[in-house]
Amino acid sequence: MNSLTGIALLEDPKENRGTAFNQAEREEKGLVGLLPPVVETLENQVKRCLYQLSKKNNDLEQYIYLAQLADDNQTLFFAVLATDPARFLKIVYDPTVGTACLEFGHIYRKPNGMYLSMDQRGKLKEVLKNWPVGDVRVICVSTGGRILGLGDLGTNGMGIPIGKLQLYTACAAVQPDVLLPVLLDCGTDNEKLLNDPLYLGLKQKRPTTDELDAFVQEFVDAVQERFPKCCIHFEDWKGTDALRLLARYVTEISCYNDDIQGTGSVTVAGLYNAMKISKGDLKDQRVLFFGAGSAGIGIANMIASAMKLEGLSEREARERISLFDVNGLLEPSRKDLSPDQLPYAHPAQPTKDLVAAINELKPTILIGVSTVGGTFTQQVIEAMSKLNERPVIFALSNPTEHAECTAEDAYKFSKGKAIYAAGVQFDPVTIDGKTYEPSQANNFYIFPAVGMAIVATEAEHVPDEIFIAAAKATADQVTDEQLAKGILFPEQADVQKVSHVTAVKSAEKIFELGLARIDKPESVDTLVTSLEYKPIYSE
Numbered sequence: 001m002n003s004l005t006g007i008a009l010l011e012d013p014k015e016n017r018g019t020a021f022n023q024a025e026r027e028e029k030g031l032v033g034l035l036p037p038v039v040e041t042l043e044n045q046v047k048r049c050l051y052q053l054s055k056k057n058n059d060l061e062q063y064i065y066l067a068q069l070a071d072d073n074q075t076l077f078f079a080v081l082a083t084d085p086a087r088f089l090k091i092v093y094d095p096t097v098g099t100a101c102l103e104f105g106h107i108y109r110k111p112n113g114m115y116l117s118m119d120q121r122g123k124l125k126e127v128l129k130n131w132p133v134g135d136v137r138v139i140c141v142s143t144g145g146r147i148l149g150l151g152d153l154g155t156n157g158m159g160i161p162i163g164k165l166q167l168y169t170a171c172a173a174v175q176p177d178v179l180l181p182v183l184l185d186c187g188t189d190n191e192k193l194l195n196d197p198l199y200l201g202l203k204q205k206r207p208t209t210d211e212l213d214a215f216v217q218e219f220v221d222a223v224q225e226r227f228p229k230c231c232i233h234f235e236d237w238k239g240t241d242a243l244r245l246l247a248r249y250v251t252e253i254s255c256y257n258d259d260i261q262g263t264g265s266v267t268v269a270g271l272y273n274a275m276k277i278s279k280g281d282l283k284d285q286r287v288l289f290f291g292a293g294s295a296g297i298g299i300a301n302m303i304a305s306a307m308k309l310e311g312l313s314e315r316e317a318r319e320r321i322s323l324f325d326v327n328g329l330l331e332p333s334r335k336d337l338s339p340d341q342l343p344y345a346h347p348a349q350p351t352k353d354l355v356a357a358i359n360e361l362k363p364t365i366l367i368g369v370s371t372v373g374g375t376f377t378q379q380v381i382e383a384m385s386k387l388n389e390r391p392v393i394f395a396l397s398n399p400t401e402h403a404e405c406t407a408e409d410a411y412k413f414s415k416g417k418a419i420y421a422a423g424v425q426f427d428p429v430t431i432d433g434k435t436y437e438p439s440q441a442n443n444f445y446i447f448p449a450v451g452m453a454i455v456a457t458e459a460e461h462v463p464d465e466i467f468i469a470a471a472k473a474t475a476d477q478v479t480d481e482q483l484a485k486g487i488l489f490p491e492q493a494d495v496q497k498v499s500h501v502t503a504v505k506s507a508e509k510i511f512e513l514g515l516a517r518i519d520k521p522e523s524v525d526t527l528v529t530s531l532e533y534k535p536i537y538s539e
């Protein structure tokens with residue numbers, strides 16, 4: 001325990017134990033009279049929190065309560081999350097974090113992390129010194145450019161880096177002290193926010209690409225200097241910025257983009273297991289994406305890498321993958337394609353009709369990453385079901401209303417044939433007396449575990465190979481019994497155990513690739529275990 005005393009101690013979320021300070025501590029730390037007389041256990045404090053949560057009448061209220069708890073008492077916050085990870089994932093994270101971001105300026109109470117804005121240009125190295133921890137190991141940074149499927153939310157997007165890093169600890173037991181959420185405020189093009197008197201960000205339009213890139217370079221340089229062992233986790237940037245900046249930095253510094261690489265990894269994990277159910281090989285599948293942005297390209301590249309591991313050449317793998325965006329099917333006559341998209345623009349009849357594209361390309365797998373809810377209509381799902389005994393349909397856009405189709409529609413329109421996953425967790429669906437259990441393909445199965453692996457190994461770079469290893473580790477933790485029910489991912493209740501295994505496998509891959517900045521220990525498992533945070537009050 002540090003040297004804080006009295007009210008200052010009770011106001012420090014890292015040190016505060018509230019009613020759990022024992023008598024001797026109360027006397028030693030000047031707390032006598034500042035707390036009610038009863039000395040409680042952490043278990044009892046957790047009980048009270050759960051009771052108070054039960055009185056909140058919607059998910060946003062629970063989010064606000066938990067955010068306040070995290071500001072009051074960090075140990076208690078993580079102890080509450082640990083009582084039921086599956087329940088709390090959807091509160092502190094997707095989908096409720098989406099509502100919280102929409103409301104961010106309205107529900108704001110306390111800062112958390114750092115707000116680095118363009119009016120601090122030229123001073124970021126100085127500004128980073130204001131963060132009190134010197135050995136930050138992961139920064140999750142967003143510009144708020146594309147928050148889930150909700151578009152440009154500017155500074156309101158800060159809910160995402162905060163929530164993502166809370167999951168590093170809640171899922172993979174990364175020490176919270178080494179994590180720093182950052183919002184890089186470059187303005188917003190969201191008129192509603194610019195006109196909102198409670199909006200907390202810079203009230204200006206977004207900069208040109210060159211100005212943004214120069215600011216990001218200053219940020220990267222400042223992070224490298226202030227936190228030399230830090231990995232930069234990019235999250236929810238505008239798709240084109242995300243792809244361009246990852247390409248620039250992925251081989252230069254320790255960094256990754258979760259929407260590109262983490263999403264690619266979790267999707268490949270789901271597909272590995274879908275193949276076990278449909279008794280196919282990934283290399284024989286034809287994949288069609290609805291949405292060709294950072295998630296679409298990231299997943300496409302990861303699937304191509306996974307197909308290559310099954311023996312295809314790069315060209316053969318890419319030929320099996322097509323994408324469709326707001327302007328229709330990507331094919332060579334299109335003049336609006338980016339360098340990331342061009343490898344997937346195969347000769348085909350131009351079309352803006354998804355059903356026509358399905359009928360021409362005959363995909364076995366359809367993946368939605370368009371941000372647009374309800375776009376996998378009855379006709380789309382029926383077209384996939386006519387072509388395939390077990391069509392794989394992943395509706396990955398977040399939050400809930402943005403899913404390309406609900407679980408109910410997927411099972412109803414496919415007559416129960418679909419192997420289905422969504423970015424959020426839908427409830428089981430019963431049709432004609434048979435119950436179907438939808439899967440949740442969300443990168444939370446991957447990024448906390450890979451984050452732990454990066455922290456444990458001090459990884460120099462974070463290439464796709466690590467995410468393929470994480471995908472395989474995650475997929476392999478699903479039992480035959482679960483597969484028989486169509487379940488593609490491990491139980492969320494087991495997310496801590498699952499993330500541990502995935503973290504160890506990812507760390508082993510980092511050592512194998514020669515990317516660790518520490519010597520390989522005898523047991524990577526022991527190394528990871530030794531670093532794991534436990535939400536208990538230390539002696």
Ligand SMILES: NC(=O)C1=CN([C@@H]2O[C@H](COP(=O)(O)OP(=O)(O)OC[C@H]3O[C@@H](n4cnc5c(N)ncnc54)[C@H](OP(=O)(O)O)[C@@H]3O)[C@@H](O)[C@H]2O)C=CC1
Pocket residue numbers: 146147148149150238239240258259263266290291292293294295296324325326327368369370371372396397398399402422423424441442443444
């Ligand atoms: N489940 C998970 O773990 C994850 C889910 N996601 C979700 O994926 C979605 C996409 O993210 P991301 O790729 O980063 O976003 P981007 O903005 O980079 O990409 C969106 C893509 O969808 C296309 N699109 C938009 N509207 C339509 C439409 N009406 N019809 C067809 N295509 C359309 C866009 O085309 P154009 O560029 O031409 O406008 C673009 O290609 C988000 O909702 C996000 O929440 C993301 C990461 C992880």
Ligand SMILES: CC(=O)C(=O)O
Pocket residue numbers: 094147148149236258259397398423442443
């Ligand atoms: C889950 C996630 O990262 C997204 O929807 O952007």
Ligand SMILES: [Mg+2]
Pocket residue numbers: 148235236258259
């Ligand atoms: Mg994201």
